[in-house]
Amino acid sequence: MERKKLEKSLLEEISKLVEGKISTSPHHLLAYSRDLWPMKLIEIQQMDDKNLDLPDAVVWVKEVKEVVKLLRFCFAKEIPVIPYGGGSGVCGGTVPVSGGIVVDLKLMDKIRNLNEYSLLVEVEAGANGERFERTLNKMGYTLGHFPSSMYCSTVGGWISTRSAGQASTLYGKIEDMVVALEVVLPDGSVLKTKETPRGATGPDIKQVFIGSEGTLGIITSAILRIHPYPEYRGFSSFFFNDLSSGISAIRKIMRIGAKPAVLRLYDPVDTLITSMGTGEKKGGGFGEKMLKWIIGSPSIANRFVEKIARKCLLIMVFEGTRRSVYTAQDVAREICKEEYATYEGEKYAKEWFEHRYSVSFGLSRIFSLGLFADTMEVASPWDRLENLYYEIKKAISKYALVMAHFSHAYEDGCNIYFTFVGGGKTPEERMEKYISIWNDAMEACLRSGGAISHHHGIGLLKRKWLKDEHGRGYEIIKSLKSIIDPKNIMNPGKLL
Amino acid sequence: MCRFVCPVCEATGDEARTPTFRAFVLYRVLNKKTEIHPEIRRTIYSCVLCRACKTVCAHGIDVSSYTPFGRAQLNRDGLADDGSKRVFERFLKSGNPYEIEFRYSSVIDTVFFPGCKYLGFYRKTMEGGEELLRYVGIKFTRMEMCCGFPLYSLGYMEEFGEHIKKLKRELKKVREVITACPTCEWFIREFVGFKNTRDIISILAKSALPVKERHTRSFYYHDPCYRTRFLEKGDDIRFALSLILENPPQEFLFSKENTFCCGGGIMEFVDPVMVREITKMRLRELKQGNSVITSCPGCRKNFENAGADVHDIIDLFYEGVKGGK
Numbered sequence: 164m165e166r167k168k169l170e171k172s173l174l175e176e177i178s179k180l181v182e183g184k185i186s187t188s189p190h191h192l193l194a195y196s197r198d199l200w201p202m203k204l205i206e207i208q209q210m211d212d213k214n215l216d217l218p219d220a221v222v223w224v225k226e227v228k229e230v231v232k233l234l235r236f237c238f239a240k241e242i243p244v245i246p247y248g249g250g251s252g253v254c255g256g257t258v259p260v261s262g263g264i265v266v267d268l269k270l271m272d273k274i275r276n277l278n279e280y281s282l283l284v285e286v287e288a289g290a291n292g293e294r295f296e297r298t299l300n301k302m303g304y305t306l307g308h309f310p311s312s313m314y315c316s317t318v319g320g321w322i323s324t325r326s327a328g329q330a331s332t333l334y335g336k337i338e339d340m341v342v343a344l345e346v347v348l349p350d351g352s353v354l355k356t357k358e359t360p361r362g363a364t365g366p367d368i369k370q371v372f373i374g375s376e377g378t379l380g381i382i383t384s385a386i387l388r389i390h391p392y393p394e395y396r397g398f399s400s401f402f403f404n405d406l407s408s409g410i411s412a413i414r415k416i417m418r419i420g421a422k423p424a425v426l427r428l429y430d431p432v433d434t435l436i437t438s439m440g441t442g443e444k445k446g447g448g449f450g451e452k453m454l455k456w457i458i459g460s461p462s463i464a465n466r467f468v469e470k471i472a473r474k475c476l477l478i479m480v481f482e483g484t485r486r487s488v489y490t491a492q493d494v495a496r497e498i499c500k501e502e503y504a505t506y507e508g509e510k511y512a513k514e515w516f517e518h519r520y521s522v523s524f525g526l527s528r529i530f531s532l533g534l535f536a537d538t539m540e541v542a543s544p545w546d547r548l549e550n551l552y553y554e555i556k557k558a559i560s561k562y563a564l565v566m567a568h569f570s571h572a573y574e575d576g577c578n579i580y581f582t583f584v585g586g587g588k589t590p591e592e593r594m595e596k597y598i599s600i601w602n603d604a605m606e607a608c609l610r611s612g613g614a615i616s617h618h619h620g621i622g623l624l625k626r627k628w629l630k631d632e633h634g635r636g637y638e639i640i641k642s643l644k645s646i647i648d649p650k651n652i653m654n655p656g657k658l659l
Numbered sequence: 660m661c662r663f664v665c666p667v668c669e670a671t672g673d674e675a676r677t678p679t680f681r682a683f684v685l686y687r688v689l690n691k692k693t694e695i696h697p698e699i700r701r702t703i704y705s706c707v708l709c710r711a712c713k714t715v716c717a718h719g720i721d722v723s724s725y726t727p728f729g730r731a732q733l734n735r736d737g738l739a740d741d742g743s744k745r746v747f748e749r750f751l752k753s754g755n756p757y758e759i760e761f762r763y764s765s766v767i768d769t770v771f772f773p774g775c776k777y778l779g780f781y782r783k784t785m786e787g788g789e790e791l792l793r794y795v796g797i798k799f800t801r802m803e804m805c806c807g808f809p810l811y812s813l814g815y816m817e818e819f820g821e822h823i824k825k826l827k828r829e830l831k832k833v834r835e836v837i838t839a840c841p842t843c844e845w846f847i848r849e850f851v852g853f854k855n856t857r858d859i860i861s862i863l864a865k866s867a868l869p870v871k872e873r874h875t876r877s878f879y880y881h882d883p884c885y886r887t888r889f890l891e892k893g894d895d896i897r898f899a900l901s902l903i904l905e906n907p908p909q910e911f912l913f914s915k916e917n918t919f920c921c922g923g924g925i926m927e928f929v930d931p932v933m934v935r936e937i938t939k940m941r942l943r944e945l946k947q948g949n950s951v952i953t954s955c956p957g958c959r960k961n962f963e964n965a966g967a968d969v970h971d972i973i974d975l976f977y978e979g980v981k982g983g984k
Contacts, residue, residue, distance in 0.1 A: 186675075186698070188696065188697070188698035189696070189698075190675055190684075190696065190698035190699055190702065191673075191674075191675050191698060193675075194673075194674040194675040194680050195674055221674075223672055223673070247674075249662070250674060267672055267673070267674070268672075269672030270671075270672040272672075289672065291662070291663045291669065292663075293663040294663050294669070294912070297912055297913075298912060301912055312660075314660040314661065314662065314663050314715060315660050315661075315662050315663065520660065521717045528718070
């Protein structure tokens, strides 16, 4: 979409539609110019404010009727609209590359209805994740969705990006939790999908919007499945002699159905860093010395760390009734024993649990040291998983220190979550390396048959590989977009 | 990551008013890296100094502790908000933001320091508290002064320093200070450096006062930020409440050291709309017919302004001891 600056008269009309909740101040435009995509953090080190992708205005909406009026107007005038929740995405999904209006939904944050009999909750899209979960907890329930961005992300953001939480192995991903959606479509009409546990009524229309990243409309509320708050939580930790036996154990645990809520198998490098106490559990990321050391020679650093790192840590958190937790823990322990793992008690799992959101604080420190860091989450069936791991690791390790853990497991496969930290003498050099990492790793992922994103989404970062990801399906998604949003006003330049 | 505990951010939904963005703006302002326009000014005034962001920050950053210095820069540059200037002018005239005419008593060993909000708005409560203190055998005189919070929070640092010196001089003759307002207690302890303080609620709770009648209504208890997060007192007040209430108070979703600010004590002069939104946010949990108890006159004022049925714990003690509600 071609970038045109919005005329003052249009902005005045928009202001009336949202009862004055609009800002065009440079200050707001800057605040809404990016999300938490690390590439934007490198860019900020590189450029001044004038080169950022700024929207024309930011508006705040409080009610569905405001969203309806706003979209009807923007559709008629062909004004780009970027829905905005917590801005915690890491793929540039809310960057206003074509200008337009950023629509902040955080004032739409009410719990509309709690249906305790059917275990359903209707919540507005702007509700903050942590506040929403705590409100449910107070009433004796949990949603079971705990992304690392929990403190700052919103329900609408979770749905738009098709997110997964840390306890997804037990509670499922966001698409498993959504029972119905309310979406304001680009032309201002409102789609309300039916609230039923399931239907064999043709394709599931709500699933089209889950993961649509704001390109098909604005999700304003959702009816979600909730669970009674778990009676008991159990923690288990194991050390495996190598990665293969660890992967084999988690595959068998999933196959037999002894599902933990959280399951994280760290590769040897990640195990070393986590168990050294400088990892995410302490919230600080890596040791400063190590970070500086890798700036110059990531290949040597990777080889060196691999030489000293051998063991793989598996942590599991089980939730449910005391009895069901004990049973699952026993079964898992037996399986791990078969793979020659040593049982390490609760320690590592409990430490992780206590600091489970701290990793999100670590990145700022890395950037303040003049380095860059990012994460990459891919997935594949069990039979291709190890190959996928080694191929991506090889692709990244030329440029940065890389480590990974395996989490979000299924009966048929698993997600691999890579973390990489790199450097460069100048912001330009860092940017070049960052781009090379993503190019090489995404190519390696596609060659190895992996999904290019397990739960972070596509945004701006991965859109160039989406066609290869979906093949013929890509054209179908594009057709859907052109039917639902023929004027391409919704979050242009993202996903497709 | 700290936005979910920030009252300003939660009430306004504004990315330019998050603690993180405020820190970014303060850095730019204090290092003269940006021109100050009205929205930047708004961000700098968008902090109620509740310190909630620090409680969840893995780096332990306390944005509220350097926000006053950003405001000081605005004052130096002649860009202070009109409301802030009004507070300052009033302070210069009367020694407090409410233009209360302070009365001076000769100071004895122990002083009761009610603070300007009690003196300006809740004299009856204050006098009830004093009566209870006498009832439990404490001899004191009242010290009518401001603790300096308005000057500090709005960035009038030079004048704040002078005011603290004055307080230090006054308190030289004193052995013990009894406070009613948690903000005053914190300022006396932290900035004046006078550590021998007690608050009236703790004294009443420990004094085995004969409570004739306990309140049977359903109440929510709102923890003031300064009492729980700054002074780290939380549970003692629940013991005090157990003496005067038939049933334990209901807890807000965010309580004790994680309490959610109801709007702060001075920002009503600068951004009353924001304060009202924050208070409304706090009150959202209340069901119809519920009342709020608090132990801070600033919180009480905010709740009253938002139309809530709010009670001061001192009044509840007084009614319990004297009988009749």
